[in-house]
Every structure is written in C-alpha cells, then in structure tokens.
Amino acid sequence: MKISIGNDHAGPDYKKAIVQFLEEKGYTILNHGTDTFDSVDYPDFGHEVAYDVQMKKADFGIVICGSGNGIAMTANKHQDVRAALCWTKEIAELARQHNDANVISIPARFTSIPQAVAMVDTFLTTAFEGGRHANRVNKIACK
Structure with a gap:
C-alpha cells in the first residue's frame, strides 16, 4: 500500500516517527514534507499529498x-479527497468507518508522537462501513 505524507515545520519529528513505523509495516511512502524546522507554507505540502490521493x-x-x-483545509480542496482532522484514535477510527476519510490530518502541537503513530495505525487499518454512511459520503463532494 502507498501512503503519501506531507508536513510543515511543526511536524518533521512526527513525520520521521510515522514513516519509520509505516516502513517497518511494509508500506511504501511518498514523502512531500519538510525535514527542517525552518518556516514553510503548509499548503505547498498539503496540495502534494492531496494530489497523490486524488490521482x-x-x-x-x-x-x-x-x-x-x-493543511486539512488545503487537502479538502481536491476532488475525491476527504481529509479528517484527528486528535484521538477514536476520531481516526470514526473518520474511516463513517466518513471514508482518505487523508488523516494530525495537529502536531496538540498530540504526542506516540499518539500520532497510534492514530495513523488505526486510520490505515480501519475499513469504511458503507451502508447508511455511503449515501452521506456521496453527498460530500460538489458536483
């Protein structure tokens, strides 16, 4: 499975830990984030990740x-991208189960690195439930 990841200057340590975790699990990573704490513009990286998912x-x-x-607002500008801002494993699970989210947005200043890794694991291993949720998800995109 391929995972696209992008971050601004608030997230290099988060990205590093998440990428290491995912590579150990056998995922292929497309890295669009910065590796430094120098100020950058989050839309540059959010668009790259959303484009990978969209295409x-x-x-x-x-x-x-x-x-x-x-960065979630940026990603959600792309057609067929549903980015969910998550701060707990439970929110990440519901974002997949009920909203068929395909991008997880992590608030680096409000979560710990272990918490972020756990949210990503939950997000990637939780399936969309479909059923009554499918009709709602289909109403999200502007046609």
Missing part, C-alpha cells in the same frame, strides 16, 4: 501541521 498515486494520505486545520 490514485497513493491509497491514503497523512498531513501534519501545527493545528492540523490549515
């Missing part, structure tokens, strides 16, 4: 910024 170059995306909001 089916990646199965899922992971985006990281300070609050998780700006």
Whole structure:
C-alpha cells in the first residue's frame, strides 16, 4: 500500500516517527514534507499529498501541521479527497468507518508522537462501513 505524507515545520519529528513505523509495516511512502524546522507554507505540502490521493498515486494520505486545520483545509480542496482532522484514535477510527476519510490530518502541537503513530495505525487499518454512511459520503463532494 502507498501512503503519501506531507508536513510543515511543526511536524518533521512526527513525520520521521510515522514513516519509520509505516516502513517497518511494509508500506511504501511518498514523502512531500519538510525535514527542517525552518518556516514553510503548509499548503505547498498539503496540495502534494492531496494530489497523490486524488490521482490514485497513493491509497491514503497523512498531513501534519501545527493545528492540523490549515493543511486539512488545503487537502479538502481536491476532488475525491476527504481529509479528517484527528486528535484521538477514536476520531481516526470514526473518520474511516463513517466518513471514508482518505487523508488523516494530525495537529502536531496538540498530540504526542506516540499518539500520532497510534492514530495513523488505526486510520490505515480501519475499513469504511458503507451502508447508511455511503449515501452521506456521496453527498460530500460538489458536483
């Protein structure tokens, strides 16, 4: 499975830990994030990840910024991308089960690295339930 990941200056340590975890699990990583703490613009990386998901170059995306909001808003501008801001494993699980989210957004300044890794694991291993949720998900995109 291919995972696209992108982060701004708030998330290099988060990305490093997540990528290491995912590579140990056998995932292929497309890395669009910065590796430094020098200030950068989160939309540059959010668009790259969302594009990978939109164009089916990646199965899922992971985006990281300070609050998780700006980079999620950026990713959600792309057709067929459903980025969910998550701060607990339970939220990540529901984002997959009920919303068929395909990008997880992590707020680096409000979660710990172990918490972020656990959320990513939950997100990637949880299936969409479909059923009554499918109709709702189909109403998300503007046609």
